[in-house]
Amino acid sequence: MTLMTVDKVSKSYRVGETDQKVLSGVDLSLQAGEFVGLVGPSGCGKTTLLNICGLIDQPDSGHVYWHDRALTGLSGVALTDLRRRTVGFVFQEFNLIPVMSARDNIAYPLMLLGLSRQEQAERVTALANAVGIGALLDKRPAHLSGGQRQRVAIARALAKRPELIIADEPTASLDEETALTVVDLLRTLSREFNTTVLVATHDIRLSRWCDRLIRLHQGRLQSESRPPIPVREERV
């Protein structure tokens, strides 16, 4: 089942006096439950494509379909509500709320959805145990390691059982071992919850977890492949 379709999407940013094209006629379709990797060199448009897929940015041209429903022209409030219900985010810098405990950070999207306290607590506990931070729920982000923070972020992204998770360089701030653990965790949980994951990364080693790997180059879709891809040690 197709979750999202990106059809001939282009996007430019104004840099000084000139428009810089970041995406140029990109087509992409995401299937339900898929784990899709987005790779490419810096500045190739990965983050822009993620933002558009995550419904936090709008393309200049082209269309984005959500379950075959065109999102073009949808109001900001409608997009916010759609994100609130269906899209989870895992950021490179975690972006946890520093004044909240890990428990409250994970529960935050559930609060937005208006779930009861009991339901929130059940989901938070289950997810925290699943990501291995069950004992750290009362700690604030400042008292957690990078890997632990990213686990909290993953639990937060999964808490509302979204249809799509957008992960932008989720391992960039982590050491190699933690990075692999975190991606493994994300992969496992996305399978368990049948959540589509679109993950942008520089690290080609992460491709072994992907159902599909999309390579962007200069704003265009360069290739699309299915693993196993030979794991290379160098970064692209």
Next chain:
Amino acid sequence: MKWFLLAWSNLGRNRRRTLATLLLTAIGVTGIMATSGFALFTYDSLREFAMRDKGHVILTHPAFYQTQEDYPLHFGLDNADSLEQALRQDRRVRNTLATVEFSGLITNGDKSTIFVGEGVEPELFQVRGPSMRLDAGRLFGVTHSDTGAQALIGRSLANNLKVSVGEGLTLMSTTVDGALNAIDVTVRGIVSTGVPELDSRLVMTRITDAQRLLNSDRITRLGVYLNDSAQADAFYSSLKEQYPHLGITAWHERAFFYTSVRNLYNRIFGVMGLVILAMVGFAVFNTASMSVMERTREIGALAAMGTRRGEILRLFLMEAGLIGLLGSLVGLVLSGLLSLGLMVFEVQMPPPPGQTEGYPLQVYWSAEMALVSSAIVVVLAVLASGVATFRGVRKPIVEALNYA
């Protein structure tokens, strides 16, 4: 509740800044409460003084306050005794006091000067309370056992005429018929009102002696004193209906000093209040601006997760509202302590312009004023925060997430 707790937690992000803003707000509220409390104390004192001076309601000839008299007691009241008796039947009335105003020359035989006189009933001193200081001698007693006319005179007038208690003076004035008349009086007491100009002219006699000097049984005015000042307006209205042929004047219509001080203070303290509020507003604006700037990425993350802009804005407004509320509470406590402190430790104010007597400083703590000032400060804090955060909250999510 979660939003409230989040807003509360956010206040602890930068404790020093929050504390500084909170303290400034508290000082602002203390300032507003202190100035308004001083103004309220002043209004209350002057209102009380004005009411005690001439009564809650003043009865005169209808033309008395409109037209200049051609001769003494031209527009005086006849049959004051029967009017007084009728008024004293009313349960709301505590007392009535008749007064005769007159003026003329006062002499010790060698030296003469002009005086401003008041013929009063002895109860006046009980009703008015401590409106003047007795420097020497005695005030008029309620029981009139003394023989001969007596007078209380102002301190400066006594100095001018070089007289002391027990010595004689002569009062000269024109009668209602236009003839010159004089009576001898003995100085019964020397008083100070605190107003030098008045002390150099003031002569008070018993009303009967004043009427004898003016050769009339009329009075200038009849002051009605009530048990409860709050009933003054209602009583005034009922008297207007009851005595349409008389001049009925409410106390505040003749309380020129009270009115002018009130108008002046309202302006001065109003401007001060605005300055204080502007300071509080700028402090909260600055804090909110800094907070939004520091939390731009977080705002982006919250928005990405599906938090509506209105909800994010509400969070910042709650934080500002909490600062305003907490600052107000601290300010109210501080102002309460100030008010109590001034009751315990007397601070003497210098004499006001044109007066010789200072007075103890007091600052009223008004619950109504506390409510109003707190509400204004909270609303102001929320508005200032709204202005500061509106743009930050509207920043595109991608831009906010990439904010360095």
